[in-house]
Amino acid sequence: MSIIKEHADFIHLKExxxxxxxxxRYHHKQFSRHVHEGYCIGVIEEGAQSFFRTGQLHTAPKGDIILVNADEIHTGSSAVESGWGYRAIYPTYEMLHDVSQDFFTIKNSVPWFPQAVVHDVGLAQQxxxxxxxxxxKENTLLKESMYLSTLARLFQLYGRAKLSQAELPEAQRKVELIKDLLSAFPAHDFSLTELAAHVGLSPWHFLREFKKHTGLPPHSWLIQIRLRYARQLLKQGxxxxxxxQNSGFSDQSHLNRHFKKAMGVTPAQYLLNFKH
Incomplete structure (x- = not known):
């Protein structure tokens, strides 16, 4: 019986x-609930993946497209005994802004994908x-042209416009303000009382609203923000x-543990293909 080796390689595209x-390629790997700063746009190339997104469990077999919105809570595990293999890109809001403006007329809107799994053979092949x-290496013009045309097709067929923060209901807008605050000061040791007071809510009401709108309690969300900041620092050398230390983790092993649970690799493995 052959042993399926798990691996994960990040390629950082500076251009x-x-x-x-x-x-x-994973066999037994199970991702904890986590978020990414960018969207996840991927294709299952082997086996099948099971993952939680938008309040329910989804299954994506070989050939299907997986879509996770930025800052959206999700998990990941195998849906079959043999595991699953996939490739995916993680564009941020900023990377998608220009091309998405050609498809969505709502001012200051951002793209949003309502479907977690898409079965579209042609788009998957693209x-x-x-x-x-x-x-x-090289072929920059061809790469950029293919990148933009693929995103355009994805937006046209499966994208929607998400409301800007100013147009959100009041409670959700307050949650977004706290998310912004945590992003601005990831290493700060905030208290629940401090965060609730910042948006004029009682601690219990704030705790309930935050989890309702993000899917995680504030302390778990802060871990995700710190991981995001840690990736920035690592890429800066x-x-x-x-x-x-600078991103708010108690020590290196604490960072390693959370990093691998969310990213599938250690910080050192994450930087393997990155040249400072």
Whole structure:
């Protein structure tokens, strides 16, 4: 009986503003609930994946497209005994802004994908071709053209416009203000009382509203913000130990543990294909 080896490789594409491409093959890996700063746009190339998103469990077999919105709570595990393999890109809001404005007329809106799993053979093949191109050196013009045309097709067929923060209901707007505050000061040791007072809510009401609108309690969300900040520091050349300290983790092992649960790799593995 052959043993299926798990691996995950991040390719950092500087010519696309730091866009990340993930190539991964997992067997027993189970991702905890986590968020990404960017969207996840991927294709299952082997086996099948099971993942939680938008309040329910989804299954994506080989050939299907997986879509997770930025800052959206999700998990990941195998849906079959043999595991799953996939490739995915993680564009941020900023990376998608220009192309999405050509499709969505709502001012200051951001793209949103209501479907977690899409079965579209043609678009899946186009994404796979894009991933193949992104792994190659040179060919910048072809890469950029393919990248934009693929995103445009994805928006046109499966994208929607998400309301800007100013147009959100009051309670959700207050939650967004706290998310912004945590993002601005990721290493700060906030108290629940402090955060609730910042938006004029009682601690219990704030705790309930935050979890309702994000899917995580504030302390778990802060861990995700710290992981995001840690990735920025690592890519700027900060040592792993210094990154742990500067991003609010108690020590390097604390960072390593949370990093691997969310990203599938250690900080050192994450930087393997990154040149400072």
């Amino acid at each position: 696309f503003g730091g866009l990340e491409l993930l190539k991964a 994404l796979i071709l894009l991933f193949d191109l992104l792994e190659q 900060e040592s792993i130990a210094q990154t742990a």
